[in-house]
Amino acid sequence: MSNDNPRLLNPNPNPEGMLAIPVKKTDPVDLHRPLRKLVARKYSESDAEKVESVLETLNRCRSDMVERGDLSLPKLRDCLIHYFKCLCMVEPLFTAISSDADADADADPILFVWYDAFSSGKEGWVPCQPNCIQLEKAAVVFNLGAVCSQIGASSERTTPRGRHLAIDAFNAAADFFLKLWKVFAKDVSATLDLTLLFAESLHCLFSAQALELNLQQQLHNNNSSALQKHRCAISFKSVSEHYRRAYDLIQSDPAAIEHVSSFDRTWITHLYQKVKFCEEEALQMRSSILPKSQLPVQSCVLDHDAKFVTKKLVKGICGRAYQWIPKLEGIYLDLVLSEYIPFKIIDGGKLVAHPWDMPPPYPTKFAISSSSSSSHLLALPLKKSKPLDLYQPLRNYFVVKCSESVAKRVEGLFEMINKLRSKMLRDDLSLPMRRDCLIRYFKCLCMIEPFFPMPTALNPPIFVWYNAFYPKKKSSQHNIHLEKASVLFNLGALGSHIALSCDLTTIQGRRIAIDALHDASYWFLILTHEAEKASATTDLSISCAQMLRQIITSQIAYLECEFPHSHSHGGGYPVSLLYRKIYDLMTFGPLAEKLVQSSIPQFIESKMKTCRVQTGLDVTELFLSGYCEAQSLLREACQTPYLDLLSEVGPYKITDGILWPILEAVTLALEEVNLSGNTPTEEN
Incomplete structure (x- = not known):
C-alpha cells in the first residue's frame, strides 16, 4: 500500500481504542x-454418588467465578467454560425442581441474582425466578464474551503474535454474544445488558474489531500491489458494515443510548468515527485499484527466516485445528477414553469431573481390552511402519537452515514428535492410549508440515509404511503426507477396534461403540482429502477410504437399530441395503480383486439382517445429554487456537517465543502470561 496517505502510516485510526466490556x-x-x-430423592443414593464429582466441581467453579479476584483472564476463561459445561449437565435437575410437586416443604431454594455489567457497584440488579437456570446460563455466556473481549483489548497488538491472539479473542467474544443473541437471551427477563439488542450490538462490535485487526495484518505487510489494495478495500467495507450495525442498534433505542453513555460516553462517538474512517478508506481504495479481472495472481513463498519459525509451527497447528475439534458424535467416546478431557465416565457409570485448573493428562480409569468381544462388528487392520528417528534430522535441518539457537527453541517439540512416533507403533499399548498417541502425533505432524519437503536437509527422514491389507507391499517416501495419511488410516481402524471390544449388552458399551464408529468414519473422511497428496499403497487411495467409510456407516446404522435412544439412521433406509451396497462395491467394484482374499466381504455378507433390543436412561445419561448440549454450543466460540495457547490446561504453550509441548504425565513449570501490560513482545 502506498505510504503517501498520512492516515495509513498507522493503519489503526485509534490504536488504543479497542473496546472491551466488564x-x-x-x-x-x-x-x-x-x-x-x-x-438422591428422585433417583437413589447410589445415583447421587455417581454424579457427586460433577456437583462438587459445579459448586467450586461458581465459587471461584464469584469470589476469586486473583484469577488471570485465561484462568477465568477456563473456569467459566468448565462451569458452563457443568451447568448444562445439571440443567435437567432444575427442570425437575420446578415441576416437582412432591418436593419437601423445607427443600433448599436456589436463587440466582445477577447485576448489570454496565452499571457501577451493584446497581441495576434483577433477581431471578427461583431455579431459573436460563438466566444463569445467559450470564455465564455473557461473561465468557466479556473475558475474551478483555483478552483481545489487553493483547500487545503491535506484534504478529499479539494480533493473532487479539483476533482469536475478539472472534471468540463475537461468537459468545452471537449465542447469547440467538439462543440464551430470548427467554430471559433480566437486566438491559442481556437483551437481544445489546447481545446483537456486542456481537457486531467484536466482529468488527476482529476484522479490523485482520485488516491491520494485511496493512502490516506494506504491500502496495493491486491485489493487496483490492483485499484491503473489501476488508474496510466489511469492517465499516459491522461497526455501522453496532452503532445503529444502540442509536435506535433511547434506553440503550442512556445505558451506554452512563457506562462510557465515548463509546458512541468511537463507533461513529470507526464507521466514517472505514467507509472513507474503502471508497479511496476502490477508486485506485484495477478491475478484479486484471488483478495479478500472487503466490505465497514459504519463508524460513529464523524470526518466524515458532510462528510457522503455531500456524501449522492452528490452520488445521478443524481436523481435531471435538466432534459431537464422539463425545461419549472422549469422555471414556481421552486423557485430556476433564470430564470422565469410569466403571459403573460414575461421572468424574476434574477441577477446572488441574492440568492434563487425566486418568481414564476405564479398561478397553484389545480383544474382540462381539461378532456383530468388524475391526479393520492397522497399518505397520518401520521405526524412524525424527529428532535428529529435524534438529539438524533447523541448525543448517536457521541456527543452533533457533533449533534449541523448538527441540522440545522434536523430542515430543520422536517419542510419539515410537509410542504409536507399540502393540502393547491399550486402545485408549494408542488413540490419544495417534491424535497428538497427527497434531505435531501438522505443526511441522510447512517445513516439508526439506530439500536442503542432509538426511531427510524417509517414511516407510506397509499396506494394511497386503503387508508385503510398502511405500517409502520423504513426503510427509504419506505419514499423515497413514496416521489417519490407523485412527479410523483403531475406532473399529474400540467398537469391537465394547460390551454391546450394556447401554454404556453400545454408546461407546457407536461413538467409536462415528470417530472412525470422521478420520476416514479426512483421509479422503489427505490421500490426494500422498501417492502410496492402495489402502490409502480415495476409493478405499470411501469404501471403508461406507462399511463404518453401515455398522453405525446396525447398532442404532439395536439402540433406539441414539440418533436414528434417518429416513428408515434399511441397514441390510446399506450392507448390500457395500458388498456389491467390494465384490464387483475396482477394489474387488484386492479385497477378495480378505475376510471383509464374508463379514458384510453375514450382516444382511438386523435385530433390535430395548434400553433405558439413567442419571448418568441425563447429565451426558446436558454435556453434549454444552459442547455443541461452545464448539464454535472455542475454536481459537492462538487464544487456547494461553489456557492453563492446554497441550501447548508459548513462553518467550519458545513453543513447548506438554510432555506426557509432566506439567512444565511455565511462566504465566501477564495480560495486564507485560506480555512478551517478541514476534513469534
Whole structure:
C-alpha cells in the first residue's frame, strides 16, 4: 500500500481504542447440597454418588467465578467454560425442581441474582425466578464474551503474535454474544445488558474489531500491489458494515443510548468515527485499484527466516485445528477414553469431573481390552511402519537452515514428535492410549508440515509404511503426507477396534461403540482429502477410504437399530441395503480383486439382517445429554487456537517465543502470561 496517505502510516485510526466490556457480577449461592438431595430423592443414593464429582466441581467453579479476584483472564476463561459445561449437565435437575410437586416443604431454594455489567457497584440488579437456570446460563455466556473481549483489548497488538491472539479473542467474544443473541437471551427477563439488542450490538462490535485487526495484518505487510489494495478495500467495507450495525442498534433505542453513555460516553462517538474512517478508506481504495479481472495472481513463498519459525509451527497447528475439534458424535467416546478431557465416565457409570485448573493428562480409569468381544462388528487392520528417528534430522535441518539457537527453541517439540512416533507403533499399548498417541502425533505432524519437503536437509527422514491389507507391499517416501495419511488410516481402524471390544449388552458399551464408529468414519473422511497428496499403497487411495467409510456407516446404522435412544439412521433406509451396497462395491467394484482374499466381504455378507433390543436412561445419561448440549454450543466460540495457547490446561504453550509441548504425565513449570501490560513482545 502506498505510504503517501498520512492516515495509513498507522493503519489503526485509534490504536488504543479497542473496546472491551466488564464482566457481570453475581451473589454467591450453594448448588451442591440442594442438587445432591434432589438426585438422591428422585433417583437413589447410589445415583447421587455417581454424579457427586460433577456437583462438587459445579459448586467450586461458581465459587471461584464469584469470589476469586486473583484469577488471570485465561484462568477465568477456563473456569467459566468448565462451569458452563457443568451447568448444562445439571440443567435437567432444575427442570425437575420446578415441576416437582412432591418436593419437601423445607427443600433448599436456589436463587440466582445477577447485576448489570454496565452499571457501577451493584446497581441495576434483577433477581431471578427461583431455579431459573436460563438466566444463569445467559450470564455465564455473557461473561465468557466479556473475558475474551478483555483478552483481545489487553493483547500487545503491535506484534504478529499479539494480533493473532487479539483476533482469536475478539472472534471468540463475537461468537459468545452471537449465542447469547440467538439462543440464551430470548427467554430471559433480566437486566438491559442481556437483551437481544445489546447481545446483537456486542456481537457486531467484536466482529468488527476482529476484522479490523485482520485488516491491520494485511496493512502490516506494506504491500502496495493491486491485489493487496483490492483485499484491503473489501476488508474496510466489511469492517465499516459491522461497526455501522453496532452503532445503529444502540442509536435506535433511547434506553440503550442512556445505558451506554452512563457506562462510557465515548463509546458512541468511537463507533461513529470507526464507521466514517472505514467507509472513507474503502471508497479511496476502490477508486485506485484495477478491475478484479486484471488483478495479478500472487503466490505465497514459504519463508524460513529464523524470526518466524515458532510462528510457522503455531500456524501449522492452528490452520488445521478443524481436523481435531471435538466432534459431537464422539463425545461419549472422549469422555471414556481421552486423557485430556476433564470430564470422565469410569466403571459403573460414575461421572468424574476434574477441577477446572488441574492440568492434563487425566486418568481414564476405564479398561478397553484389545480383544474382540462381539461378532456383530468388524475391526479393520492397522497399518505397520518401520521405526524412524525424527529428532535428529529435524534438529539438524533447523541448525543448517536457521541456527543452533533457533533449533534449541523448538527441540522440545522434536523430542515430543520422536517419542510419539515410537509410542504409536507399540502393540502393547491399550486402545485408549494408542488413540490419544495417534491424535497428538497427527497434531505435531501438522505443526511441522510447512517445513516439508526439506530439500536442503542432509538426511531427510524417509517414511516407510506397509499396506494394511497386503503387508508385503510398502511405500517409502520423504513426503510427509504419506505419514499423515497413514496416521489417519490407523485412527479410523483403531475406532473399529474400540467398537469391537465394547460390551454391546450394556447401554454404556453400545454408546461407546457407536461413538467409536462415528470417530472412525470422521478420520476416514479426512483421509479422503489427505490421500490426494500422498501417492502410496492402495489402502490409502480415495476409493478405499470411501469404501471403508461406507462399511463404518453401515455398522453405525446396525447398532442404532439395536439402540433406539441414539440418533436414528434417518429416513428408515434399511441397514441390510446399506450392507448390500457395500458388498456389491467390494465384490464387483475396482477394489474387488484386492479385497477378495480378505475376510471383509464374508463379514458384510453375514450382516444382511438386523435385530433390535430395548434400553433405558439413567442419571448418568441425563447429565451426558446436558454435556453434549454444552459442547455443541461452545464448539464454535472455542475454536481459537492462538487464544487456547494461553489456557492453563492446554497441550501447548508459548513462553518467550519458545513453543513447548506438554510432555506426557509432566506439567512444565511455565511462566504465566501477564495480560495486564507485560506480555512478551517478541514476534513469534
